[in-house]
Each structure stands twice: as structure tokens, then as C-alpha cells.
Amino acid sequence: MDVNFMDLKNNNNEPEENNELSIELSEEIAEGIYSNLAIITHSNTEFVLDFIRIMPGVPKAKVKSRIVLTPEHAKRLLGALQDNINRFEAANGAIKTNDPALPMNFGGPAGEA
Numbered sequence: 001m002d003v004n005f006m007d008l009k010n011n012n013n014e015p016e017e018n019n020e021l022s023i024e025l026s027e028e029i030a031e032g033i034y035s036n037l038a039i040i041t042h043s044n045t046e047f048v049l050d051f052i053r054i055m056p057g058v059p060k061a062k063v064k065s066r067i068v069l070t071p072e073h074a075k076r077l078l079g080a081l082q083d084n085i086n087r088f089e090a091a092n093g094a095i096k097t098n099d100p101a102l103p104m105n106f107g108g109p110a111g112e113a
Helices: 071-092
Strands: 002-004 022-024 037-042 047-053 062-069
Antiparallel strands (some): 037 047
16 A cells, blocks of 8 residues: 655645655554553653553453654644544544543453363
8 A cells, every 4th residue: 555645844735846755554563452451651852652551351462563752743642633633534524432441350340171
């Protein structure tokens, strides 16, 4: 899959002309990694996003992916996420969120095999 990207570099947030970037997405990466928990930490020079998958009844979870960003790129990511959420909600209605504290058992009964 190829994606064209217009970089926003000037101060008035208008795209610079003829500044396209071709991005390749391999089949393996295109499958994605499921995450139902994210932990964000930062220093004075970088933001670290750890994406984690926790499962019901399993007391230990593993970080499935870690992304390290500069503060500038973290802020751009925040803006891009907000823009996409706004467009999603305009088309599909408000996203409902529950209490941010996720119980380790997900609130359901433990499964048996």
C-alpha cells in the first residue's frame, strides 16, 4: 500500500507544494497488533508510547509495541488523532468511554476450557 503525505512545514499550516513521500506498508505490518491498553511516558526529549494487550484472567501482560516520538511529533499525533476522532464521531455518533480504570478481569466471569 502506498500513501502520499503532504508535509506541513510553514507557519500558517498550509501544505508545501510538491513535497510528497511514498510510504510502503508490508503485509506483516498491515495486519496490525491489537492493543487494549496504552501507557505513555515522557522525558524532556521524547515521548514513549507502549501498546499492551491484556487478557481476562491473565495477571501478566506484555508490551506488544513501543513507539518513541519527539515532543513535536507527539503533538502532531495528538492533533491527527483528534481530527480523526472528530470525523469519526461526525459520521457515527459520539464515542462512549467508561471509567478509565480497566479491571484485570474485564468485568466478566472467568472462562473455562
